[in-house]
Amino acid sequence: MLRRLALTAVTSFAVLSAATPAATAVTGHLPLPLPLPVPGLQGDDATRKTQLTVTVSDSGDxxxxxxYELKCLPSGGSHPVAHQACDRLAELAEPAGDGRNPFRAVPADTMCTQQFGGSATARVTGTWHGQRVDAAFDRTDGCEIARWNNLRPVLPNVR
Known part of the structure; x- marks a missing residue:
């Protein structure tokens, strides 16, 4: 996402730079537009802020x-593997990821394998890359197991 924003900013700047001489030739000197902040390039961590509370129950471990509290940028909190969990969340936020919110619930009309992955449950609340999060996780079928596994190591490795 940062790469896309940076590319958009550079392209916009190039277009404006090319258009400014032509505009001044017709109308005289025009005031230059004020530079707009580009999120992520100006140190705007508010859009990338991650601060989550992860509650895990009945995992068998x-x-x-x-x-656990998990804070990213910089990694910290009481999460046992905060750095790895923050790396995973950053990876999921990148355009190269699957492009979906990993906290989104499985759509009701999704066909899932009927397998039981254990009685573990988790709840994740807080903020992920500036977005509010309030998500529940379990391992009651294949879709929910895959959703849980997609968030490892934010959620623990459960068998």
Missing amino acids: RTADGV
């Missing part, structure tokens, strides 16, 4: 169950 007492060390994985609990409530």
Whole structure:
């Protein structure tokens, strides 16, 4: 996404630079437009802010169950693998990812394999790249298992 924003900004600048001499030849000197901030390039971390509370229950692993805080940019909080979790969330936010919000629920009309992945549940609340998050996770069918696994290591490795 940052690359796309930077490319748009550079292209817009090039177009404006080419158009300005032609406009001044006809109308005289025009005031130059004020530069607009480009998110991500001006240190605007508000659009990339990630601060999540992850609550895991019934995972079968007492060390994985609990409530964890995860902060990114910089990585921190009480999450046991905060740096790796932040790297994964950043990867999911990039255009090279699948382009979908990993916290979005599985659509109701989706056909999923009927398999049980265990009784583990998780709830993730907070902010991911400036977007509000309030998502519930379980492992009740193939779609939910895949959704959980997509967020590892934000969510623990459960078998």
